Amino acid sequence: MEDRMKIGQIISIALLFFIISAMMAQAQMPQASSQRKPNIIFIMADDHGYQAISAYNNKLIQTPNIDRIGREGAVMRNAFVTNSVCSPSRAVILTGKYSHANGMRDNGTYFNGSQETLPKILKTHGYRTAIVGKWHLFSEPTGFDYWNILPDQGNYYNPKFIKMGKDTTYTGYVTDVTTDLALNWIEKNQSQPFFMMLHHKAPHRNWMPSQQYLTEFNDRHFPLPHDFYDDYKGREGLQRQLISMKEGLDVRYDSKVPCDTCAITQVNDWAPAEFQREMERLTPAEREAWDKAYADEYKTFLQIKEKDKLLRWQYQRFLEDYLRCVHSVDDNVGRVLKYLDDKGLVENTIVVYMSDQGVYLGEHGLYDKRFMYEESFRTPMLIRYPKVIPAVQQVDAYVLNLDVAPTFLDLADISIPKDIQGKSMKTLLAKGKATDWRKEVYYHYYEKSFGATAHYGIRTKRYKLIHFYDPVNSWELYDLKKDPNEMHNLYNEPSSKDVIVKLKGQLKSLQKKYNDQYDEKNNKFLD
Template structure:
C-alpha cells in the first residue's frame, strides 16, 4: 500500500482520495481494537464469599482474590438465580433464568448451544474467545475459538481434558496448575490483533476437596469457630428441617474426609501416581489415626468433622487463589494488565457450617450470594463497593457492555457497569429493588425442596413446594442469620401481601409460567 503512495503521479485524484479513506479507516479500526479491553472471567466452583479475605474472613488467606477487589470493585450483594453449578454456568452464557435457557438441574440435560450466547456475540463482534477448565454443561463449548475443558466434574489429580475438535487427553499434575498453564499458553499463542475473552473455569473448591500436595495441612494449626447457627434446630422451617446436607449425617468420613481410604480401589485415589499417593497417603493416614485414637462420638465427632472439612476446603482454596495470582502475574509481565478486565466469581455460594450444613441450593444468604470482584484499570476506581442487588443474569450484559456490544433482546439481565463507575453515575442509574430466585433439583442429591422467592434489601419471601408447601419470611435487618421465620406472625400480614404482589410481578417479568401456576395454588 505504501509503495503505491510513493508514486502519486500514477494515481488519479479520485483513486488517491479513496486510498486515503481506506488508510484512515484501517487506522481507526486498529485504534478501536486496541482500546477495546480484553476480558478474563475466572469462574470457580462452590467458593463461598464468607471464605474470602476481601469479604471479611480474617483467618483464611486469599491474597490474589483480595488484590482484584482492592484494585477494582467488590459486589456485596451479588446473587444467583438458581444456586447450583451447571445452571449457574448456563446463566453466565445466556443472561437468562433457568426456565428459559433450559438448564434447571445438574442432571444429564444437554445445554442448548443454539440459543443466543455471550461467547457468540463477542466472537461475532471481533473478540477472540476461549474457555479453559471446568464447564460442566454436558455439551462442548459453543461460540469459542478455542477450548480445553474438563469432562463433567473433572478430577483434582492427573485429570483428563477435552480439546478440539473432541480429543480427550490425560495430563499429569494438579488441576488448578494445569488450567493456569493452558490459559497462559493460549494467551501466548492467541491472535494479538484482536481483543480476547477468556473464561478460566476452576474445579476448586468442589466437593471432595482434595488439596494440592503442597497445601496439605495448611490450616491444621487453625481451630475454626463454630458458626452461631451450627446447631440450628430449624424451628418453623419445614424444608430446612427435612434436607440431607448436614455435616453431622450427610458428610461421609471416607469420601469427604479421607478417613480409611483404600488407595488402590477408590476411583478418586487410584488415579494418583506413586509419588503423589505416597505424600497424600502419609498425610491422611495421620488424620485417620487421629480420629480412631480419639474414638469420638456425638457432638465431639460432629465438631471434629467440621474442623476437618474446613481444613480440607480452605487448603484446596489455596491452589485456586495461588493460580489466580499466577495469571495476574502473567498479565503484569506481558503488559496486558492495563487493558484487561479481570473478573473473579464463583458459580454460587456455599455453606461452611452455617445451619450445620455444607453444599448450597437454598435461597438463604450463604448460598444465594456469591463472590464477585472486578478490576477494570482506568474505569473502576480501586476500592469500589457495590451494595445494589446484582443477579447473575446481569453478568453477560455487563461483559457485553464492557466490550461495546449491545445486549440482545432475549437476555433478561442488564449491565451493572454504571454501578461500577462511582456513586455519581450509580445514583443516576435506575436499578432493581427486588431479585427473583427459583430452585428446582429434587429429591436427589440433598433433598432440598424446590422453591422460589424474592429478596429485597431488607426482606426475603420464599415458598417451598412439592411436599414442603410452606411460606417463609425473613427480616434480614433484624435476623441476618435467617433463623426466625416471621411468616404469619401478627403484624406481618401487609408486608407479606405486598411482597407476594412483587413476587408475582417478577414471575411475570421473567416469564416463569411454571412458578405462576404453583403460586396460584399455593397455600395462604
C-alpha cells in the same frame, strides 16, 4: 514513447493497487491497545463461598490475589445468583437469562448450545473466544474458538480434559493445569481482543488439596458457626434436606479416611468408590506424600468414640481441606494477574472473579448450596477494569450473575440483545451507585436431589420471602435486619400479614417481568 507510457501506466496501476491493499490491511489490523475493545478474563471458581475470601471476611483465610482484583477495582458486596447450583448458574452467565428462559433448570440437563450466548456475540464483534476448565453443561461448548474442558466434575489430580472433542490427560494439579492452559492460549491470541472463561474445579467437593498445601491449617482450630446445631424448627424445606454435616458427609470421600467398616449413607452410596478412583489418580510419589500428611488424622479418627466429637472433627477436616483448595485458587489468580502485569495488558483487560454460587461452610449445619439462604444465594464478585472502574470500591447494590453478559457487552460497546434479562453494571461500576438500580432480587431453584425442595422467592433490603412448592408446599419469611442468619420463620405470625401481602405483590411483579409466573391456586408454573 508509447512503450514508456504503457510501462508508466502499469507502474501507476501497480502502485495504486499496493496503496489500496496497504490501506485495507491497515483497516483489518487490530487497533492500538488504547483504542481497541477490552480483553476479558472471567475467572470462576466452583462453590467458593464469600466467607472464604478475605475481601469479604478475613477470619478464615487470606486471599491476597483475589483481594487485589477488588482493591484495584470493585468488590460487589451484594452479588447473588438466580439458581444456586452448578449447571444452571453457568447457563445464566452464558445467556444473561433466567433458568426457565435458557432451558437449564437443573444439573444433568443438556444445555442448548444453539441459542445466543455471550461468546457467540463477542465472536461476531472481533473477539477470540476460549473456555478452559469446568464446563458442566454436558453439551459441547459452542461459540468458542478454543475449548478444553473437564468432563463432568473433573478430577483434582492428573486430570482428564476434553480438548476440542478429543480426550486428553494432563500431569499435575487441576487448578494449576487449568491456569496453564488459559495463559498458554492467551499468549497466542493477543492480536485481537480476547475473551477467556477460566473455570476452576476447586473448591468443589471433595476438596482434595494440592501437594503444596496438604498440611496447611494443621495448627488452626476453626470455631463452629453459631448456627451449626440449627434444629430447622418452622422450616420444612430444611427438615427434609440431605446436605447436613451431621448426616451427609462421608468419612472416606470427605474426611479422607480409609475406613472399610464405616457406615455408608444412602445419599452418598457412590462416595466410597469415587474416593478410591480419585486416589488411584495420584502418582506413587503423590500418594506417599498424601498418606504421610493424613496419617495423624487417621489416628485421631480411630480414637473418636462419641458421635458429636466425630461431627466436630469432620467439620475441622472439611474446612481444612476446603481452605487448602482455596489457597491454590488464589495462587493461580495471582499468576494471571502477574501475567497481565508482565505483558502490559492491565489497563485494557477486564478481570472478574466470582463463584458459580455461594456455599455453606457449616452454617445451619450444612456443607452444600441450593437453598435461598444467604450463604449459598450470595456469591463473591470482584471486578477490575482501570479504564472504567475506580479503585477501592465497595458496591452495595444488588447485582446478579444474570448481569455478567450484558455488562461485558456494554463495556465492549456492543449492543445488548433485547431478550437478555440482566442489566449492565457499567454505570454502576463507574460511579459506585445508580439511581435506577434494582431494589429486590428474584430467585428460582428447581432440583429435588439431595432431599432439596424446589422453591422461589424475593429478597429486599429488609426481608426475604420464600415459597417451597415441590414436593412440600410451605412459606418462609425472614426479617434480615433483626435476624440476618435466617433462624426464625415469621410467615405464620399475625404481625407479618401486611409485610407478606406487600412482598407477594412485589414477587408477582418480578415473576411477570421475567415471564416466570406461578399459579398459586394450582401450585404450578404457567407455560
